[in-house]
Amino acid sequence: MIGLFTADEVRAAEAPLLAATPPGTLMQRAATGLATVCARLLGSTYGRRVVLLVGGGNNGGDALFAGASLAGRGARVTAVLLDPQRAHPAGLAALRRAGGRVAAAGDRGTDQLIARADLVLDGMLGIGGRGGLRPDAAELTRAAAEGAGITVAVDVPSGVDASTGAVDGVAFPAMHTVTFGAVKRGLVVGEGRGHAGRVHLVDIGLAPHLPPPGVRQLTDPDAAARLEPPSAGDDKYSQGVVGVVAGSATYPGAGVLCTGAALRTRPGLVRYAGAAAEGVRAAWPEAIVTAGRPGEAGRVQAWVVGPGMGTDDAARDVLAEVLATDVPVLVDADALTLLAREPGLVRRRSAPTVLTPHDREFERFGAPVGADRIGAARRLAAELGAVVLLKGDGTVVADPDGTAFVNGTGTADLATAGTGDVLSGIAGALLATGLPAAEAAAVAAHLHGRTGQLAARRGPLIAGDLVRRLPEAVGRVRGIPVDGLGDSGA
Numbered sequence: 145m146i147g148l149f150t151a152d153e154v155r156a157a158e159a160p161l162l163a164a165t166p167p168g169t170l171m172q173r174a175a176t177g178l179a180t181v182c183a184r185l186l187g188s189t190y191g192r193r194v195v196l197l198v199g200g201g202n203n204g205g206d207a208l209f210a211g212a213s214l215a216g217r218g219a220r221v222t223a224v225l226l227d228p229q230r231a232h233p234a235g236l237a238a239l240r241r242a243g244g245r246v247a248a249a250g251d252r253g254t255d256q257l258i259a260r261a262d263l264v265l266d267g268m269l270g271i272g273g274r275g276g277l278r279p280d281a282a283e284l285t286r287a288a289a290e291g292a293g294i295t296v297a298v299d300v301p302s303g304v305d306a307s308t309g310a311v312d313g314v315a316f317p318a319m320h321t322v323t324f325g326a327v328k329r330g331l332v333v334g335e336g337r338g339h340a341g342r343v344h345l346v347d348i349g350l351a352p353h354l355p356p357p358g359v360r361q362l363t364d365p366d367a368a369a370r371l372e373p374p375s376a377g378d379d380k381y382s383q384g385v386v387g388v389v390a391g392s393a394t395y396p397g398a399g400v401l402c403t404g405a406a407l408r409t410r411p412g413l414v415r416y417a418g419a420a421a422e423g424v425r426a427a428w429p430e431a432i433v434t435a436g437r438p439g440e441a442g443r444v445q446a447w448v449v450g451p452g453m454g455t456d457d458a459a460r461d462v463l464a465e466v467l468a469t470d471v472p473v474l475v476d477a478d479a480l481t482l483l484a485r486e487p488g489l490v491r492r493r494s495a496p497t498v499l500t501p502h503d504r505e506f507e508r509f510g511a512p513v514g515a516d517r518i519g520a521a522r523r524l525a526a527e528l529g530a531v532v533l534l535k536g537d538g539t540v541v542a543d544p545d546g547t548a549f550v551n552g553t554g555t556a557d558l559a560t561a562g563t564g565d566v567l568s569g570i571a572g573a574l575l576a577t578g579l580p581a582a583e584a585a586a587v588a589a590h591l592h593g594r595t596g597q598l599a600a601r602r603g604p605l606i607a608g609d610l611v612r613r614l615p616e617a618v619g620r621v622r623g624i625p626v627d628g629l630g631d632s633g634a
């Protein structure tokens with residue numbers, strides 16, 4: 145598991161470490177790691193043009209020391225100072241000693257310098273940044289965005305809130321972010337996720353001082369540990385039977401996709417109950433299908449309810465029937481619309497419930513998501529006493545107990561109709577295995593994202609591709625090489 149931290153948590157952890165180490169030690173560790181990543185990205189340093197965007201705090205100090213190191217290896221380094229009076233004095237001296245040059249933001253030619261750089265290092269603001277970028281910093285950011293060089297953020301892209309990922313106005317568009325001591329939440333969630341690019345974590349000795357993480361990200365091994373294959377003693381019932389209520393006679397697609405995803409995730413046994421029975425039976429002879437009510441389907445260990453089922457009175461009654469059971473229930477799509485009108489249906493449950501809204505569905509529960517996606521998901525989870533999986537780039541899973549996950553897999557290619565139905569089927573199958581509800585939801589998002597990455601390699605994907613590729617994706621997550629793909633990660 146990767147712990148994800150707020151700026152305050154990182155500051156609190158740094159305090160004892162700063163007190164226990166000679167002055168400047170942590171900055172040297174940070175700058176050394178930063179320079180190493182930059183040199184690797186550049187391939188060779190000699191003669192390469194590097195521009196440092198330098199603010200008045202320690203973030204600028206990191207950039208100046210890393211720039212000095214690159215200048216020492218032959219790079220042509222220029223620091224552009226936002227606030228020359230406050231630029232880190234020792235960092236500035238080190239850069240000058242190594243042969244680096246110094247300019248001020250607003251000097252003539254600064255834009256051209258940035259445009260021609262091979263690498264632009266953003267040391268304007270780190271975890272001390274508050275609110276939007278001021279005009280001079282915003283101007284340098286625009287120049288870096290327009291330039292052809294590699295953009296690298298120091299610790300956090302300037303303009304991104306390190307704790308929430310919120311961006312107020314413009315923020316530095318980093319292709320890479322080199323972050324120190326701990327991964328800040330803002331690098332993996334919300335708008336910050338799109339600005340951070342690839343995140344590189346540099347060890348500065350902070351780990352022993354960090355609190356237990358309240359927000360985490362799963363890795364492939366974490367997901368694999370929760371996707372155990374059946375063992376010799378298992379039969380079709382023992383792995384957890386999942387029930388699906390989805391689709392309608394006119395729109396069988398949601399039922400077909402959801403049932404297929406559940407079967408492909410955990411093929412023990414899937415029961416389907418609903419109006420798309422005919423279509424589901426034709427697509428998945430492996431499923432046990434009834435056109436009747438959920439109560440007529442037979443026993444299950446978890447229900448998925450909602451995709452494509454409609455929002456009329458009959459659908460409302462089916463939802464109430466499913467929520468009245470004592471097994472875990474995943475509520476998606478149309479069932480979320482119904483539930484938002486009648487949240488009492490979920491509050492009175494004793495078994496776990498997982499809600500999987502996208503932003504518009506989330507808003508129906510009373511308030512828009514806003515810029516702090518983890519905060520928003522946690523609030524709704526606490527209010528309803530249910531796990532909330534808030535979909536999107538960097539899907540958030542919040543447990544009513546306050547713990548949360550941010551998903552690290554996925555691709556924008558998943559923004560196509562029906563991929564949410566697939567996610568519901570995966571999550572329902574995992575809930576039926578008896579995993580804690582938030583873990584089941586987080587593993588589902590991880591596997592769904594990996595499947596999307598796999599499917600998107602062959603070109604634009606449609607939801608059915610995900611269902612087909614699920615077994616391969618499970619294999620990959622478990623670390624089993626997949627023929628013909630020729631690499632180990634996405």
Ligand SMILES: NC(=O)C1=CN([C@@H]2O[C@H](COP(=O)(O)OP(=O)(O)OC[C@H]3O[C@@H](n4cnc5c(N)ncnc54)[C@H](O)[C@@H]3O)[C@@H](O)[C@H]2O)[C@@H](O)CC1
Nearest residue numbers: 158170171174201202203269270271272273274275276299
């Ligand atoms: N504290 C430590 O032990 C370490 C800190 N390190 C670096 O230090 C950074 C934090 O440094 P600082 O606390 O000096 O803060 P920053 O360098 O992030 O910000 C500096 C100052 O900018 C001003 N500022 C805030 N928001 C602004 C805005 N929107 N526009 C213009 N100015 C604004 C504030 O006065 C703030 O104090 C980290 O992100 C990291 O890069 C690293 O060197 C590792 C060790």
Ligand SMILES: Nc1ncnc2c1ncn2[C@@H]1O[C@H](COP(=O)(O)OP(=O)(O)O)[C@@H](O)[C@H]1O
Nearest residue numbers: 502535536537555556558559561562563564565
């Ligand atoms: N830009 C994006 N980047 C990554 N994932 C996305 C993006 N847009 C959508 N997704 C994912 O695609 C799925 C879409 O689900 P949903 O909106 O419910 O679609 P549908 O109802 O058509 O099935 C979710 O898992 C969501 O996280």
Ligand SMILES: [K+]
Nearest residue numbers: 266269298300
């Ligand atoms: K920065």
